[in-house]
Amino acid sequence: MLTFSAYAMIVVFMALIMTKRLPAMVALILVPIAFGIATGFGPVLGPMMFDGIKKLAPTGVMLMFAILYFGIMIDAGLFDPVVRFIIRIVGGDPMKIVVGTVVLAMSVGLDGDGSTTYMVTAAAMLPLYTRLGMSPLVFTCVVMMASHNMNLLPWGGPTARVVTALELDMKDVFVPLIAPMIITALWVVFVAYLLGMGERRRIGIVKLGTGGEGEAVMVGSDPSLLRPKLLWFNVALTVALLVLLVWGVLPLPVLFMVAFAIALTVNYPGLQQAKERTAAHAENALPVVALIFAAGIFVGILSGTKMVDAIADSVIVAVPQWMGPYMAIVTAVLSIPFTFFISNDAFYYGIVPILAKTAAVYGITTAEIARASLVGQQVHLLSPLVASTYLLVGLAKVEFGDHQRKTILWALSAAAVMLIATIVCGVVPVVGRLS
Template identity: 25%
Template sequence: MGTSYVAFIGFVMMFIIIYLLLKQKVSTMFAFSVIPIVSAFLVGMTPTNLGNALEKGLGMTTPVSLIMLFSLPYFMMMADTGLFNELVRKIVRHVKITPPVLTCLTIVVAMIVGMDVSITSIYIIAIPLLLPFYRKLHMSPMLLMFLTTLGVINTFDVPWSARMLRAASLVPNVKGGSIALFSKMLPTQIVFTIVLFALAIVLGIRIQHKNKNNGEINDDELEDTSQSTDSIQDDPELARPKMFWINIIFTIFLVVCLVMFPTIPSYYIFAFGLVVAFAYNYPDLKMQSKLLKKYSRSLMPVMPTILLSGVVVGVMEYSGMMKAMVNILLKIIPSQLGPWLYIIIALVGVPLMFLFTNDTWYYVMLPIVISIMKAYNIPGEIVVVTLFMNMGAMLTPIAQPQIYIGANMTGDVITIPQFIKKSFLPIWGLSIVWTLIGLMMGAFR
């Protein structure tokens, strides 16, 4: 079949997947596992060739899926033991609350709670906990949700997050997978985190100057307001306060192993951590079984989606669709812009995310961009880390419906349109800052 026809089928497949997912006509698993198969037969793949493509494609995503299988339950278990809640309580109880401190504290709390990579839990815990402080200091709940969202964004790239695992599945040739990508982004993120805290301090100082008579909560008020930490409720059956320091030390040990021993499969390190932490936190096997059933609900449908994304990548790569599509695009893209295409996409990534879901961003658009940039000798991992931080996802309920929960946690004083209107330009500006930092530090080139 002609190259133009194969490319046409590839583009049609891409647009059909995006349309169906945006309109919520089918599940992501259906879109990834059925539509590529139809496209494969339309371009003339035999069952044998299709089988080989599926085996290779799923082989790319299986290790990443296994990481999620063990890492997500581990951090959910640590959340159940009260580890992250106690960290937040200790911080809130031992700091003097002023507007600049509170704005920084908002980001810190969101980042700590976000260690279990649950955006829902970040909004459910951080906003009710800090809202009384904001009200006492006459600070807007909109600012609370905005800064909490920045904390969410700053946890996107922890190696066990669904986003990082999606990204790692796109570059299976990169040794170390999500750990390697995280390490690549870490210097950029350190600088970006400093930028976030600088922004938080500036916002806090402006509010402090504006409310000169309400610049600080005194000790009595702090004691009263600190009762809001009671909103962080641990399950009395699951909380393990006596294991707090052991769990911190053991978690740090696992992270060190991930970094220091890249030859050991990451999924085994998390599997080891999960079974050992279960053994000393919940030695009762019935309790372990109960918790595993509970955690398995969080694995669905994200883990199968990550696994089945290998069908899309495998079919596009080994049917010739990817190559044909790239050749067409290379003829269209001006030669002067070609080497900078992925940077241009990164700079306009926030508004682009209103046209994508997280899955279509990573599994439909990124593979095409990666293939295009190969023609300009830009490695796939560079493209992935540059386009990874799709911050616009936190502005659209299509990609991140949890923002409805964040708005609800403020007592319904914030609507989603209001949040988008107030946060769009700042978050887009921060996305551009992230890209420029990465370019200046050499991570994105």
């Protein structure tokens, strides 16, 4: 009964948001509550929901102050030179803009943090999409695909989790994956080319001017808010923020809170200016943070009712014995739905060790299972359980369900390319050595 309820809850949630029957925020709150009551957990739902909210609270705080920080940077004109440089390279060609978006997202994504990638890429590229009338869904699609691949870096999260869970050396898992990651990155660039060509056919190539005040306005800045004399200070502050973020000197929420306070004070001193700038960007921050806390209710009920465990057990039981010799491929395929429907922690700490023990019987090493388990990360960020995804759709002002529909097949194609690349490169075996 619990297993059926778990699958039904996810299916109903996805159907409601993809058909636009309910906003994502409302569905994240009401759907799990309804299923929690229906399965007899009504009296204990309160603590479950609060636990889920507490788990995502740091992420919500971080995203709120990150949006405010980068909003201040956009107002001050930090990204105007970047946009002018991009315009000189890509002009008004939608295809070049989409490919450039992917390249920029991958470059920024080297820090392993998806939220930073989304905010920096959106600040630099979305004004071009708006100016040319390009689809923001194309933007969210290619940026997320780029982020999927960069998420596999050792400091990105999933790789560190599986290395810890299976007690492996990072180099034994990550180094062999470099070649498949490069191949997948090339595929993502090709997808960007295809989508960009579609936009070029729809819009054509637009002639854009360069230089002058017009471009500052195009980036989205009010000329009266620009702070050209503080450009290098803002650059130094942002670089310092990103370096400290990678080093992990302070928790991310604290880093962004401090950076925002410094940026606001230096660029817009005075109580009135500070209040105006904060209020101006609250409109962007509130929907994202609200979605994060709503997702906390979904996650809390999914975990507290043990629906996550029920889903995991049902899939493991469903794997027939004859698949044993192919457990590496099975793990790679299972990683796609698992990392979509449940959290990375639940998958890598709870399920992958079981799969690894089963695979060992057939001569498949633990490291090979670890690599195979990371294939599903090409789809993971599309999950409604991933907080940063709400930031991306919020920045682009698109519906979550529309983004999923636009991106899912392309993301699955990237997962297929990565799986094939891991097999061709000998990173993941097709058949166990003892089969």
